[in-house]
Amino acid sequence: SAKGDGKAKSHVFHAQMDIDYHYKQRLKADLRLAIQEGGLTLAFQPLLDVATRKVVACEALARWNHPELGMIAPSVFIPLAEETGLISDITAWVIAEAISQCRSWPGEVGVAVNVSTRDFRGMDVEKVVDAALSAAGLPPTRLEIEVTETALIEEPEIAKSVLEALAAKGVEIALDDFGTGYSSLSYLSALPFSKLKIDRSFVQDIEANERSLRLLTNVASLGRDLDLTVVAEGVETSGQFDLLLAKTQIQQVQGYLFSRPLPARDIPELIVHLNHDTVIPPKRYKM
Numbered sequence: 001s002a003k004g005d006g007k008a009k010s011h012v013f014h015a016q017m018d019i020d021y022h023y024k025q026r027l028k029a030d031l032r033l034a035i036q037e038g039g040l041t042l043a044f045q046p047l048l049d050v051a052t053r054k055v056v057a058c059e060a061l062a063r064w065n066h067p068e069l070g071m072i073a074p075s076v077f078i079p080l081a082e083e084t085g086l087i088s089d090i091t092a093w094v095i096a097e098a099i100s101q102c103r104s105w106p107g108e109v110g111v112a113v114n115v116s117t118r119d120f121r122g123m124d125v126e127k128v129v130d131a132a133l134s135a136a137g138l139p140p141t142r143l144e145i146e147v148t149e150t151a152l153i154e155e156p157e158i159a160k161s162v163l164e165a166l167a168a169k170g171v172e173i174a175l176d177d178f179g180t181g182y183s184s185l186s187y188l189s190a191l192p193f194s195k196l197k198i199d200r201s202f203v204q205d206i207e208a209n210e211r212s213l214r215l216l217t218n219v220a221s222l223g224r225d226l227d228l229t230v231v232a233e234g235v236e237t238s239g240q241f242d243l244l245l246a247k248t249q250i251q252q253v254q255g256y257l258f259s260r261p262l263p264a265r266d267i268p269e270l271i272v273h274l275n276h277d278t279v280i281p282p283k284r285y286k287m
């Protein structure tokens with residue numbers, strides 16, 4: 001009967017919820033251990049300047065290789081860390097580790113770190129940044145802090161004062177994943193952003209869809225109009241890159257076309273390789 005089916009379905013539904021619940025509880029406990037025992041690592045992915053063809057910075061991306069379950073994606077463990085408050089420990093570690101790695105990179109290559117929604121109330125971001133920079137002897141201008149719009153909606157006042165203090169020291173503040181989430185253009189003028197990272201969903205089908213390309217072009221020129229450094233995230237193909245060069249004024253690019261995120265030990269060599277090899281042929285540049 002229909003009634004019986006409903007009951008069976010609801011039973012299955014609840015069983016699945018129990019599995020999800022227990023799985024999440026286990027991951028949260030394991031994540032706590034991983035943080036304590038050095039089980040997290042960082043991968044770094046370069047951002048390249050379109051005009052100079054050089055690596056300008058590398059973004060630190062947290063990685064968790066679970067001893068039994070293998071790699072757990074940040075899209076899974078970062079939200080869990082936010083729910084439990086463990087995120088402050090992760091962020092503090094990422095900031096210190098990323099800044100320490102940056103010291104061994106050639107030239108003036110900077111480092112970008114993602115700061116999460118909960119960090120603005122869960123920790124003193126400014127203090128952690130100051131301590132990490134002075135421990136490494138790295139100037140604040142080598143650091144970029146990436147925040148998403150969600151962080152700003154949830155903690156607008158704290159976020160604003162922390163970001164302003166950091167920007168005043170010369171830390172670059174980037175609005176990450178721009179165009180996703182609850183975009184409010186008012187953030188762009190209310191907060192001290194100097195960089196706009198256009199989410200990769202805008203780049204994804206510019207080769208196939210003329211309207212997507214025009215949307216991207218317009219978002220990029222909005223950013224340029226506000227004197228922001230505009231970055232395209234998630235550039236995967238040379239076709240996408242060609243269109244970016246031909247149709248937009250985007251200044252920086254990041255994506256699998258140039259490099260996947262790589263372990264810290266590979267980064268000095270990667271920077272040298274990208275800077276010296278004509279990974280991006282000069283003729284493709286609109287100077």
Ligand code: C2E
Nearest residue numbers: 061062074075078094114115116234235236254255256261
């Ligand atoms: P995000 O900050 O926007 O980082 C860029 C993400 O896009 C990374 O995913 C990167 O691997 C991926 N990506 C880069 N180029 C390409 C491309 O060409 N194609 C595609 N399909 N993807 C590309 P990842 O490492 O899985 O991180 C996902 C998100 O998790 C990050 O997005 C960030 O929001 C968050 N996250 C990662 N590490 C941290 C961290 O240390 N702290 C915080 N708070 N969040 C982090």
Ligand code: MG
Nearest residue numbers: 059114146176
């Ligand atoms: Mg980011």
Ligand code: MG
Nearest residue numbers: 110141142172
């Ligand atoms: Mg900088």
Ligand code: MG
Nearest residue numbers: 176177197233
């Ligand atoms: Mg992003």
